[in-house]
Amino acid sequence: MSYEPPTQPANLPTKIVNALNESPPEQLRDVVKYAEVLAEHKEREARLGEEADQDDCDIEHHLDSIHPRGCPQFHER
Numbered sequence: 001m002s003y004e005p006p007t008q009p010a011n012l013p014t015k016i017v018n019a020l021n022e023s024p025p026e027q028l029r030d031v032v033k034y035a036e037v038l039a040e041h042k043e044r045e046a047r048l049g050e051e052a053d054q055d056d057c058d059i060e061h062h063l064d065s066i067h068p069r070g071c072p073q074f075h076e077r
Helices: 014-021 025-066
Strands: none
16 A cells, blocks of 8 residues: 555545545545445436336337327327
């Protein structure tokens, strides 16, 4: 392990970097665990949102195939 301090990622706001630099090792480990779980949660939400959008498109396509002029009650947005 190097004795040089780590280089901060360029995309992290200074406020976050300062807070991390002031944190004890145990708290930093907790931050790592939380950040990993939070990232997974947000990625899962994004995937579910994309799947829901695709399901909506599939439903609209199906309705259009049944009634080519569309069903206005389903196309209102």
